[in-house]
Amino acid sequence: xxxxxxxxxxxxxxxxxxxxxxxxxxxxxxxxxxxxxxxxxxxxxxxxxxxxxxxxxxxxxxxxxxxxxxxxxxxxxxxxxxxxxxxxxxxxxxxxxxxxxxxxxxxxxxxxxxxxxxxxxxxxxxxxxxxxxxxxxxxxxxxxxxxxxxxxxxxxxxxxxxxxxxxxxxxxxxxxxxxxxxxxxxxxxxxxxxx
Amino acid sequence: xxxxxxxxxxxxxxxxxxxxxxxxxxxxxxxxxxxxxxxxxxxxxxxxxxxxxxxxxxxxxxxxxxxxxxxxx
Numbered sequence: 001x002x003x004x005x006x007x008x009x010x011x012x013x014x015x016x017x018x019x020x021x022x023x024x025x026x027x028x029x030x031x032x033x034x035x036x037x038x039x040x041x042x043x044x045x046x047x048x049x050x051x052x053x054x055x056x057x058x059x060x061x062x063x064x065x066x067x068x069x070x071x072x073x074x075x076x077x078x079x080x081x082x083x084x085x086x087x088x089x090x091x092x093x094x095x096x097x098x099x100x101x102x103x104x105x106x107x108x109x110x111x112x113x114x115x116x117x118x119x120x121x122x123x124x125x126x127x128x129x130x131x132x133x134x135x136x137x138x139x140x141x142x143x144x145x146x147x148x149x150x151x152x153x154x155x156x157x158x159x160x161x162x163x164x165x166x167x168x169x170x171x172x173x174x175x176x177x178x179x180x181x182x183x184x185x186x187x188x189x190x191x192x193x194x195x
Numbered sequence: 196x197x198x199x200x201x202x203x204x205x206x207x208x209x210x211x212x213x214x215x216x217x218x219x220x221x222x223x224x225x226x227x228x229x230x231x232x233x234x235x236x237x238x239x240x241x242x243x244x245x246x247x248x249x250x251x252x253x254x255x256x257x258x259x260x261x262x263x264x265x266x267x268x
Contacts, residue, residue: 033264033265034264036264037260037261037264068228069228069229069232069234070228072265073228073231073261074228076261077224077227077228077261079264080257080261081224081257083260084256084257084260088253104202107202108202120203120207121200121203124203124207144202144205148253149220149253150220150253160219160220160224161219161220161221161222162219164219164220164221164251168213168219171210171213172213174206174210178210
């Protein structure tokens with residue numbers, strides 16, 4: 001199976017036996033690729049279902065392929081995204097956003113021991129409480145509670161990039177808070193601590 | 196003995212790595228295929244991709260999975 005990008009596009013976008021052959025070859029290629037990437041994590045039935053879903057998605061998106069990569073790389077990226085999303089969804093299906101936020105809050109509110117890093121931890125906790133918006137805090141706690149960004153996005157009906165942006169803004173605010181209220185610049189392993 | 200919870204180390208690590216300019220996950224995933232094929236000519240863009248990979252565990256894992264999927268047969 002050696003096709004150029006243009007061969008794939010014209011055959012998959014065409015009709016008749018050539019299209020069917022191209023679709024079969026793409027399905028075989030993607031199934032082998034997914035089997036390699038997800039060894040031991042997907043059953044053969046999963047592989048068949050996810051490959052089929054990938055072929056359909058790729059067909060829907062043929063018009064958006066911009067030739068910035070090989071066609072097979074682009075198609076495999078779509079298939080990997082579909083399979084990884086399905087696995088992630090399965091892994092976290094019993095975890096609600098609220099559960100994850102509670103877990104994040106619990107991780108932050110452990111019994112503080114008496115040691116030198118107490119101030120740094122208190123500063124971070126204060127920053128999360130005072131400097132973030134409600135949405136930023138909720139997303140931060142859910143993330144700290146172990147819920148992946150994509151799953152936070154799915155539960156809040158936004159794109160993963162929007163959750164990333166929310167957490168990015170939260171990090172910026174928290175960083176500013178720490179630099180303003182701590183005693184020194186933010187640096188590796190030295191938040192709010194003067195060297 | 197360091198009994199400091201991992202969560203605080205994770206937050207500090209995130210803050211230390213926070214920069215003024217970052218790619219979000221959607222942009223990262225859009226660029227994944229040309230990045231893997233080494234078709235991106237702009238080194239600044241490659242730098243942004245690699246910084247996102249350092250910050251976002253999910254996207255880093257997705258990149259690893261794609262590279263494994265495409266590994267020599």
